[in-house]
Amino acid sequence: MQLLQRSAQLLLGAALTYAGITHLTTSRTEFQAQVPTILASQADFVVIASGVVEIVLGLSLIFLFKYRTRIGWIVALFFIAIFPGNISQYLNGTDAFGLDTDQARATRLLFQPLLVIWALWSTGAWKSYRASKGN
Numbered sequence: 283m284q285l286l287q288r289s290a291q292l293l294l295g296a297a298l299t300y301a302g303i304t305h306l307t308t309s310r311t312e313f314q315a316q317v318p319t320i321l322a323s324q325a326d327f328v329v330i331a332s333g334v335v336e337i338v339l340g341l342s343l344i345f346l347f348k349y350r351t352r353i354g355w356i357v358a359l360f361f362i363a364i365f366p367g368n369i370s371q372y373l374n375g376t377d378a379f380g381l382d383t384d385q386a387r388a389t390r391l392l393f394q395p396l397l398v399i400w401a402l403w404s405t406g407a408w409k410s411y412r413a414s415k416g417n
Contacts, residue, residue: 287403287404287405287406288404290400290403290404291343291350291354291404291405292343292344294340294343294357294400294401294404295339295340295341295342295343295344296340296344297340298336298337298339298340298343298357299336299337299340299341299344300340301333301336301340302332302333302334302335302336302337302338302339302340303333303337304333305329305330305332305333305334305336306330306333306334309379310326310329310330312378312379313329313332313333313378314326314328314329315371315376315377315378315379316364316367316368316370316371316376316378317329317367317370318366318367318369318370319370319374332364335360336360339353339356339357339360342356343357343405350405350406350407351405351406351407351410352407353405354401354402354404354405354406354407354408355401355402355405355407357401357405358398358401358402358407361394361397361398361401362398365391365394368387368390368391368394369391371387371390372384372387372388372390372391375387
């Protein structure tokens with residue numbers, strides 16, 4: 283099980299790092315479509331900042347194994363923090379990343395909780411929390 287978790291952690295780290303790099307380069311405009319309308323005037327800044335955060339979190343998952351449980355919680359909170367952008371994309375019907383129907387955008391919303399679970403499970407964060415509570 284540990285090998286599977288570690289592999290999942292490394293995969294998540296690589297995915298976050300890659301996504302962060304694309305925030306800054308090839309997919310910058312696409313990511314701007316996910317910025318909530320309330321922040322539309324700052325969309326480019328939001329995309330750049332979140333890209334930098336994703337790179338840092340991704341590299342942390344890959345290289346800072348000693349701090350994996352703390353990083354797992356931070357990554358889970360990051361996925362929760364960016365969820366309003368996904369909701370905004372759905373509510374505004376904004377096309378990006380091939381999500382060009384309401385059904386596709388709604389389906390994507392269902393995957394955000396899975397990312398939170400992935401972060402908590404792969405880093406052992408949830409197990410560590412439960413152990414600290416005596417459960």
